[in-house]
Amino acid sequence: MTAAPEAAALEAPALETTGLGKRYGRKWALADCTLAIPAGHVAGLVGPNGAGKSTLLQLAVGLLRPTSGSIQVLGGRPAAGPGELAKVGFVAQDTPVYSALSVREHLRLGAWLNPRWDNALAERRIAALDLDRNQRAGRLSGGQRAQLALTLALAKRPELLILDEPVASLDPLARRDFLRLLMEAVAETGVSVVLSSHLVADLERVCDYLVVLAAAHVQVTGEVEDLLAAHVRLTGPRRDPAQLPAGQHVIEASHTDRQSTLIVRTDGPIHDPAWTVEQLSLEDLVLAYMSQAGRAERVRKASFRTGKSRSGMGVSR
């Protein structure tokens, strides 16, 4: 709203939300979500089951409408019209396809419903996957079905590809193949990607941008490199985490009688020689934020406070 329209068109983020919330009955599936994922990334959306990942992605493709706040995809309202729909490819959770239609008919369906349909790309992928074009989609394996759904989404030639837990139901081999082919397609078409998973290992391989969602709130967002650089594990003699210098924020703390282990977000290097400083893996980082969210949620529920929900902890880049 603040940027001039032409500027927004030039550098519109792939996905931008402000105070976004979605409520089902009395339960908020997603609350006060503010984030901006720049275009040109493969962004991973990670969080435990029920964290609101699917809700956020369905809001992004216009299958759901927000209860509060706003959401912009590539600078436009999701699914506002055929133009907005054409720019976004979506592979839904459990990769639904029409079980009565054959693989070939699915490609025709894509061609019928999408003006920018790239039939050569679709045919190439189906050939590479060695799928029988006359096979009914209902008789495909889970992995093949996911690949078909991805092919449909890619051949639409979207600017942004959104995948909702695409590999959750696949065996490890199919999971690896799917992600490999996804990355090949990204390299080939330059499409921006947002994909969700509850497994960090899936995302670690493919993502260069990360959003951690837990307990209906955004916990942390940023480029993977920056996040890894800004977080460390400190091990040293036991001390009160509140006494850390400014610019160091404790995400997770555990103590033994004599020793403290802290996971800390820091603006600069750690100078205190008492600490042993260790780099974090992406998985450690994500788990630290998830368990922090879990603790906060328990505290919130225990205290019965109904005040304004906490805002997400954004990491500035």
Added chain:
Amino acid sequence: MIQLTWRQIRAQALVAYGLLAVIAVVLAITGPKVAHFYDAYVATCAAHSDCGTVQNAFLHYQHVVQAALGPILLVLPVLFGMFWGAPLIARELETGTFRLAWTQSLTRGRWLAVKLGLLGLAAMAAAGLLSLMVTWWFSPLDRMNLSRLTPGVFDERGIVPIGYAAFAFAFGVTAGVVIRRTVPAMAATIVAYVGARLAATYGIRPYLFAPLRITSALQLGGPNGPSPPGLGAPNPADWVLSSNTINAAGRVIGQNGAINMPGGNQGIGFQSGSNGISLGGVGRCPNIPASAKIRPGSNLGRSGALQTCIDRLGVRQELVYQPISRFWDYQWCELAIFLGAAAVLAAFCLWWVRRRLA
């Protein structure tokens, strides 16, 4: 989108139109026979004076086809509602494929509008074709049968089945969208269709146009003879709603040229009493002296005194009917009602899919 709609409904469409083709063949073979029977025997029966037998034989001619066509035309619209309408969106919601369909490059409003429009028209066309065939096949029988305005005949002729099909289809789709499950939506469609048809037949149709009334004298038959039949409508094909005997105050005191008498009998009867002669179920005859008695050989009947008594007591018969000339007015009105309901349902459905299912 048109191709996709066709691909998804292909199996059900082939079944429906295949059945229609089979029915068309059966009717094309038997229809000319019915017409020939009428032309060769029934139309000329007056010359041979055995009309009753001939007509009776005609009414039972091709009775299997006769008996089957009514139920087929009765259930066809609701089949469209159940098997085309209810699964149309509910199946997509159940299997999750709506997430695929609604994220292609066309809005879900357009997606639904194409499906509703094409399949709605296909269902209406099928119902219209079947009704056309049935109307043609039955036309000789309708010339001597009950009025074509009678419930059970009216709704299996002409253009109203088109409206029924449109309504049933639109309701099926709407139920599927709101309930989000196919089988319950199918059940809801049956209930709604039966309810709507009953409401239209007995709640709306009788009041669409003010019926015509003919009031005339209640005619007494010959002495000791049977009561005369009720007053007939001007045209035998008119739809008789009621044929009542009414008293001077306009109250109904009997049906079909008879009076409800004490003791549960119906007819026209006179009794002798201490104060003269009275018309059973009405009152004393004012034109007959109190001393008069009914005896064998009395000339009260022949003299017209009893008829005068009926007239003086103000007892008349009143026929309430709809003339057959209004047949097409009725057809258009009922078609408009059902098409209007279908249009409202379709609009609601579009609104729901675009606004609520989000």
